Amino acid sequence: MGRLEEVFAAELALVRPDLSTRYARALPGARAAVMGRLWRSLLAEPLPGAARGQGEVLLADGRRLTGPPRLPYDLGGEPVLWLDGRPWTHPAELLAALGLPGTARLVEDLDNSVASLALSRAGATATVPESPEDYEQSVVDGHPYHPCCRNRPGVSVAEQLAYMPEHRPVVPVDLVAVPVADCLVTGSWPASLMAGDRLLLPVHPWQTRHLDLKPYATGAIPARPLMSVRTLAPLDGGPHLKTAFSTRMTSDVRDISPGSVRACVALSRLLTDLSARLGGRPRIARYLAGAAAPVNGEHSADLSAMLREPTSALAPKATVLPVAAVTRELAGDAAGWLAAFARLAMADALGLLTLGVALEAHGQNLLISLDRHGRPSHLVYRDLADVRISPARLARSGIEVPPVGARLLSDDPGVLHAKLFGSLIGTTFGSLISLFCRGDRAAESRMWRIVAAAARQASDRLPCRPEDRDALFGPDITVKAHLLTQLEGAPPGDSWTRLPNPLATPA
Known part of the structure; x- marks a missing residue:
């Protein structure tokens, strides 16, 4: 048993002993799930001290790691990998044994990911999900390809049970009173979150505790956490509350920079305007307002919040769920369902790219509204802070560049394509097709042909730029390198690797 598995087991015995047996039974599957993600990364990423091969990794010292063949889009776990003939069943212990440069913290993260x-x-x-929040909370395993899919350092067992969406809690979001004159405020901050000359800032209770803010809290809003943990839907409706949660989850610290607060409304306006040019597709979950309070005289990423348009306002009578919450049973006729989704996703994503914005269209940011037959009828996009904007393309579309940080701006087609195609093809379609086909390679090929046909149809109908079409159907796509970026x-920022493109046009 890994070190953190023992720590979790001991704490669980104190706070929820009724879950101890279920936790022990879940450990082997959790190890295999994280090991499968680790094996994918070792086979796909250019890690120092390791040379990739077909079903093996050759280390610089001559040792050889072997395991089952695995395509980049495969889901499912790997119970065991073999290092020079010796079996390893725990991903953290295996990574430590590999001794790759710069992986000391990553070993700890994998241990945490397994236990969590x-x-x-x-x-x-x-x-059975009945509400948008139910669908959000049905996603138990996190990112389908990231080895740190459930890495939550600094969050105890009791805190995970109290705050994490898969445990289906109701979370009291604290309201911390701050003089409004001291705050950075963007958009129209609602009167319901004001008390005289003080702004009532929504603060996650984990953040309240770890920043010693409880004496300043003047109430709380009961809310249900969505997939991202730190974004919550109030029980009585109204805007979703995106809060700071200043620890690493998966691999990034989940605070909210003052720059994001400044840009959120302008960015929402840009995406909404571009969507309107495409007939209102995709629908954009706008940020309505944002605020950052000061810490030691400066607006702080640890004490910020944003208010986001709720899903119910975008599709009040429809079933709406994140792509990550789609199940094989929900899809029914998987081929027909995928075809309907692919037509929407390719048309909407390529349309925005042509106008000047590349979405990060992975399973958490991209939501599907279903018609009465359970088929995708339109898409919703949310969490705008990781899009990439091309000033040159916006200019050609007659649109001014909004006041956003330089991090979001790039005219480099490679940057735009990595952002969009890496997330949409590499994660969203890859995970859906693997989910639907369950390892049937012939069925996977048929499904990828469906996606390729939708991509060709969308690119033919739109005034796609030649470099976009070439990248969409080229031999390789650029995707995030999940391990490399954490060495x-x-x-700073994302690291990347190249994978074979399943939409590649045959030579």
Whole structure:
């Protein structure tokens, strides 16, 4: 048993002993799930000290790691990998044994990911979703390809049970009173979150505790956490509350920079205007307002919040769920369902790219509204802070560049294509097709042909730029390198790798 597995087991015995047996039973599956993600990354990413091959990794010291063949889009776990003939069943222990440069912290993260994933599986309940929040909370395993899919350092067992969506809690979001004159405020901050000359800032209770803010809290809003943990839907309706949660989850610290607060409304306006040019597609979950309070005289990423348009306002009578919450049973006729989704996703994403914005269209940001037959009828896009904007393309479309940070701006087609195609093809379609086909390679090929046909149809109808079409159907796509970006000494920001493109046009 990994070190953190033992720590989690001991704490669980104190706070929820009724889950201890389920947690112990969940551990082998959690290890295999994280091991499968680790094996994918080792086979797909250019890691220092390792050379990739077909079903093996050759280390710089001559040792050889072997395992089952695995395509980049495969889901499912790997119970065991073999290092020079010796079996390894725990991903953190295996990574430590590999001794790759810069992986010391990553070993700890994998240990945390396994323990947290087992806890998630132990605490999750199998219920039929009835509301958008139910669908959000039905996603138990996190990112389908990231080895740190449930990494939550600094969040105890008791806190995970109290705050994480898969445990289906109601979370009291604290309201911290701050003089409005001291705050950075964007958009129209609602009167319901004001008390005289003080702004009532929604603060996650984990953040309240860890920043010692409880004396400043003047009330709370009961809310249900969505997939991203720190965004919550109030029980009585109204805007979703995106709060700071300043620890690493998966791999990034989940605070909210003052720059994001400044840009959120302008960015929402841009995406909404572009969507209107495409006939209102995709629908955009806008940020309505944002605020950052000061810490030591400066507006702080640890004490910020944004108010986002709720899903109910965008599709009040429809079933809406994140792509990550789609199940094989929900899809029914998988081929027909995928064809309907692919037509929408390719038309909407390529349409926005042509106008000047590349979406990060993965399973958490991209939502599907279903018609009465359970088929995708339109898409919703949310969490705008990771799009990429091309000033040159906007100019050609007659649109001014909004006041956003330089991080979001790039005219480099490679940057735009990596952002969009890496998420949409590499994660969203890859995980859906693997989910639907369950390892049937012939069925997977048929499904990828359906997606390719939708991509060709959309690119033929739109005034797509030649470089976009070439990248969409080229031999390779650029996707995020989940391990590489977390190595000690890695440059800030995302790291990337190249994978075979399943939409590639045959030579």
